[in-house]
Amino acid sequence: MPSITSFETHDIRFHTSLTGDGSDAMNFDCDYSAATVILHTDSPTLQGHGMTFTIGRGTDIVCMAIKEVANRLIGKDVETLFADMGKTWDYLLADPQLRCEKGIIHLATAAVDNALWDMFARYKKKPLWKLVSDMTPEEFVRSTTFRYITDAISKEEALAMLRERETGKTEREALVREIGYPAYITSAGWLRYDDDKVARLVREAIGAGFTHFKMKVGANFEDDYRRANLIRSIIDNPNSFPEGYSPPAAGSLQGKNAGPMGCVLMMDANQVWDVDEAVKHTKGLASAKPWFIEEPTAPDDILGHAAIRKALKPDGIGVATGEHAHNRMTFKQLLQAEAIDVCQIDSCRLAGVTEILSVLLMSAKFGIPVCPHAGGVGLCEHALHLSLIDYIAVSGSMERNVLDLKYADHLHEHFVYPCTLNSKGRYNVPDDPNGGYRQVELDNHQRG
Numbered sequence: 001m002p003s004i005t006s007f008e009t010h011d012i013r014f015h016t017s018l019t020g021d022g023s024d025a026m027n028f029d030c031d032y033s034a035a036t037v038i039l040h041t042d043s044p045t046l047q048g049h050g051m052t053f054t055i056g057r058g059t060d061i062v063c064m065a066i067k068e069v070a071n072r073l074i075g076k077d078v079e080t081l082f083a084d085m086g087k088t089w090d091y092l093l094a095d096p097q098l099r100c101e102k103g104i105i106h107l108a109t110a111a112v113d114n115a116l117w118d119m120f121a122r123y124k125k126k127p128l129w130k131l132v133s134d135m136t137p138e139e140f141v142r143s144t145t146f147r148y149i150t151d152a153i154s155k156e157e158a159l160a161m162l163r164e165r166e167t168g169k170t171e172r173e174a175l176v177r178e179i180g181y182p183a184y185i186t187s188a189g190w191l192r193y194d195d196d197k198v199a200r201l202v203r204e205a206i207g208a209g210f211t212h213f214k215m216k217v218g219a220n221f222e223d224d225y226r227r228a229n230l231i232r233s234i235i236d237n238p239n240s241f242p243e244g245y246s247p248p249a250a251g252s253l254q255g256k257n258a259g260p261m262g263c264v265l266m267m268d269a270n271q272v273w274d275v276d277e278a279v280k281h282t283k284g285l286a287s288a289k290p291w292f293i294e295e296p297t298a299p300d301d302i303l304g305h306a307a308i309r310k311a312l313k314p315d316g317i318g319v320a321t322g323e324h325a326h327n328r329m330t331f332k333q334l335l336q337a338e339a340i341d342v343c344q345i346d347s348c349r350l351a352g353v354t355e356i357l358s359v360l361l362m363s364a365k366f367g368i369p370v371c372p373h374a375g376g377v378g379l380c381e382h383a384l385h386l387s388l389i390d391y392i393a394v395s396g397s398m399e400r401n402v403l404d405l406k407y408a409d410h411l412h413e414h415f416v417y418p419c420t421l422n423s424k425g426r427y428n429v430p431d432d433p434n435g436g437y438r439q440v441e442l443d444n445h446q447r448g
């Protein structure tokens, strides 16, 4: 029975600031980066790879914190850890001198928890999504945490919901394997791209099968207005589409302000506004018919998001947030306060798969679609597993829960297991039994 013997961390940075990839209203020159951890065992064939996402300076600080958290696992027997991942997660966060469900320690815990889940999946010879989707409702509930959220969802409610979803699991898995998981694209609308580049990338995205497009807003109203209407003019124009194009099913477009070609536009302000400013600016862009405004204000301002959502309701524009919601309690309050139309979990901001499963359960109970954030190195690869778990085992829905496809193409070459798309702009389902959750495993070249 293997046990954990050692670990290593790596500070990996890509110079995306040189090209403007990833630029938005708050982050003009970030270097997409990752703090990674590899857990070793006394079995030469069993490792666990995990990461958290960073944007340049400070990645070394996260690596230091990972060492503190990962150190708690040395000498632990892996089967005991895997038998109750909820308990394991509690243990990781329970060092009395480090206990802090926020900030650097939480990011570090994400990397370590993700590494454990990767190891668990590889140990069972299944990709992570399959490992979790195949769990019984009892095993699923034991694999997450309910601490501080039982007023929103109890274990019993979660069990009842998961038992109900047992019906149809096999069919859902077969369907998503066949048609892929729906994705949306942000790469066409980075803030620092000029109009010509945006127009070219939007046309290319249409050619690649995409129907959901996200643009960055918030630096300058005139620029936002012009760019939004530019994108609309392309995605609503039949001439932009290849012959034989057929729009997505009407049901999947409900409430999304889709245009005549079935295309959807989303906007992301990356926290740049105060509440009143967010309402005013977004209302000014209403003619471009966005489905939602994402991160309109500070990510911790739950009541602010609720106020913005209420104010934008008459305009038919929703509110999305979550990529900076730092724990499950923030999501609980966003849901309870009716502050969001779309829940955007982040695989590395929440403390790993264990905490994410609790947010998937809460979102399903509140009937809010989960569209994971994936802007960063390795996040698409992670988020695909989480969306598949959500679809197959938790919410039972995928067409409304589109998954972000936000990454700089050139970063893919560094991944041993990169995600791939089919000709309809949908994610292929990863199926390597040794793939675990390690689609984020970076090649040796990039290890610093």
Ligand SMILES: [Mg+2]
Pocket (backbone or CB within 6 Å): 268, 270, 294, 295, 323, 373, 375
């Ligand atoms: Mg965003």
